[in-house]
Amino acid sequence: MEYFKKILRFAKPYSKYGYLNIFFNILYALFSALSFAALIPMLDVLFKPENRVLQEPVYTGMGSLKDYLQAYINFRVNEYSGDDEMKGLILVIGLVLVLFLLKNFFNYLAMYFITFLRNGVLKDIRNKMYKKIVELPISFYSEKRKGDVIARITSDVLEIQHSFLSVLELIVREPLTILFTIIIMFGISTKLTIFVFVFIPIAGTIISRIGKSLKKKSDRVQKEQGEFLSIVEETLGGLRVIKAFNSESYFSRVFEKSTNRFFRFSNSLLNRQNLASPTGEFLGILVIGVLLWFGGKMVLVDKTLDPSSFIAYMGLAYNILTPAKAISKASYGVKKGNAAAERVLEILETENPIVDKIDAVNKPSFDSGITLEDISFKYEDEYVLKNFNLSVPKGDTVALVGQSGSGKSTIANLITRFYDVNEGSILIDGHNIKDISKKSLRGLMGLVTQDSILFNDTVAHNIALGKENATQEEIIEAAKIANAHEFIVELPNGYDTNIGDSGNKLSGGQKQRLSIARAVLKNPPIMILDEATSALDTESERLVQDALEKMMRNRTSIVIAHRLSTIQNANTIVVLQKGVIVEQGSHDELLAKNGTYKKLVQMQSLG
Known part of the structure; x- marks a missing residue:
């Protein structure tokens, strides 16, 4: 009993x-x-x-x-x-x-x-x-x-x-x-x-x-x-x-x-x-x-x-x-x-390992930057990241590149606190993210992933997830910035069209632009883009890339990129290999080094 x-x-x-x-x-x-x-x-x-x-x-x-x-x-x-x-x-x-x-x-x-x-x-x-x-x-x-x-x-x-x-x-x-x-x-x-x-x-x-x-x-x-x-x-x-x-x-x-x-x-x-x-x-x-x-x-x-x-x-x-x-x-x-x-x-009765501290603070604004200090993380037995350090100043775009399994997406998961680091600390404006409430931490961030996660609802409701009580004008404005307004108005019921389970009634590019519109409407100071264009054709990629560039203006962005052509304008490009930074610098600086980054660029150009 x-x-x-x-x-x-x-x-x-x-x-x-x-x-x-x-x-x-x-x-x-x-x-x-x-x-x-x-x-x-x-x-x-x-x-x-x-x-x-x-x-x-x-x-x-x-x-x-x-x-x-x-x-x-x-x-x-x-x-x-x-x-x-x-x-x-x-x-x-x-x-x-x-x-x-x-x-x-x-x-x-x-x-x-x-x-x-x-x-x-x-x-x-x-x-x-x-x-x-x-x-x-x-x-x-x-x-x-x-x-x-x-x-x-x-x-x-x-x-x-x-x-x-x-x-x-x-x-x-x-x-x-x-x-x-x-x-x-x-x-x-x-x-x-x-x-x-x-x-x-x-x-x-x-x-x-x-x-x-x-x-x-x-x-x-x-x-x-x-x-x-x-x-x-x-x-x-x-x-x-x-x-x-x-x-x-x-x-x-x-x-x-x-x-x-x-x-x-x-x-x-x-x-x-x-x-x-x-x-x-x-x-x-x-x-x-x-x-x-x-x-x-x-x-x-x-x-x-x-x-x-x-x-x-x-x-x-x-x-x-x-x-x-x-x-x-x-x-x-x-x-x-x-x-x-x-x-x-x-x-x-399952204990949630990622919980707010009793004295967790609400952080309404983002002022100086994100710092990853000596972080190490493993999903099971082997470390994915080891003594990893990275600094992202406010307003900069930092791109993370490297082979699959090098730890790029793990960094996105740790900054958003979907997982907690095993060692080290992640700081926002000098505050450890474990001392900030999860709601206010994630309130500072927008996320666009490779898989556009949409829900069996209308276009408007999918975009409005980014902001409670958003007006129709705000939703339309966000869709315009994301280059989505043109295809939305051509749908049978416009913004009130139901997009089906996981948005299956839309193409890959259309789904991705709705995800971007959702992030734009949220209007967060920090944007995390996890291979947001890797699954798209050339035409869709051009529209999505344009939308991303509009969205990233005057924002701090962490971009995880598979296609290197999309990150040439980043302030800093970080090249990862098995959880360790092997190269770091701007696009031109890294090409001049004639190292791992240049090989990746040549392989993609060849492809």
Whole structure:
């Protein structure tokens, strides 16, 4: 139950619905037991006309309470009906119907209030999970598959919701129904009830044995669901490549293997779960059978129990079976929910290594420059950057060039604090970026990446991500600077055109210019361009390069470049090799050195 205790904190805002549910469950349990007890006087009126009570009975104490109540109801029925026995019968039937009606009405109210609690908990867990998913660093998702995270926020949270209801029934409603029923059963016959209780622990032990492996089996099912959701997510993301390489059959086989495992695990789980109901029912009927034998003996042979009480007692005994089965079913639900809760809490309780300090400062402006002092960084075991130093004065454009894997994009990730350095420090205006709040740090920066990350929304909303409450005029102005206005107005609905998933309705150059417009609208003092033109054709590159140059005017820019033709005007070009600076200077200075940079330029010219 440790995971459920943690989940229970999400129920606190909805505690009033929980209390109302408990209140109406108590009434339901009480009337559930009374509705069967009310059968005794009805049966007496029907089958024992000779035992009519014509004088009001006198209460003599708790020991004779059952006889007193039976005689009192008999007396009131006879007083009402007089000589017309049908009148008495109708009254007793009416009483039984009212009791059953109230029982079901209270059941509805209990379920009505628990709905708000269940759905509220579901909503809050999902919101908290989404917030956590957004907060966690990018490094977290290099280890976790996205589909598995999606499975946790959808099916696992839903499983918690279902089992949550089961727990509340387990704690309140069903045990109370059993308790009130047993009290009335004791009232009817202590001897018979004690006899029944010899068999109940045996039945309970058998049922609990079945549920022991459910959590493990449920965990496997949920993990496999995350696995095939990951395959679907990767398939949709890489559909172009899959089709181009005729890999449909390979991915189908991978998916089928996953669904076959899910099929086996689900069958195993459900068959174990389904065994509970027939086992519980058979054991219950076995207890009823033993009751019929022992109780029948008390009525027919010993004459220690009257027939009407025995029939009502059998109804009460059967009334225990339904909640007992529900408890058994709920306990399996708890085991399944426990596995889901474990997976959900794993995300919620993951420590975010990149957090603001308690005394983190807000930095509204950028005044002098960026300094990287002796920084070293590794993603796993090998260092990508070692004792790296770089200074970027305000207003300068610094370009980073080098082969793939030399650490260029890592520098962009560290300055934006998507990752934290292992050693050394990154300073902005002399302040360590770890002492600045993440929001204000990233507020100083604009980012344009090689992959234009756009969302399934309108052109205007994609650009407006750069600035909250941006006006239409500001959006259009940003699009003009990014050389995007001309193609946007030609779209079917102009700025209100939906660009599809990841902007797939647009060309590469158009997508990149929207990314630039987004950065322009943000108007940050520092621009980071991560190979912003490397994936474009010549015509698109010319338009994008022009847009970038407009955007970089009067700004501090860090440009990670693959195409060297795009960075010739940079104040400083830094040549990297395996995380170390091998050359540094302007374009002309580096060509004059006749070193690594010149070789890179010659290779590209040759290409």
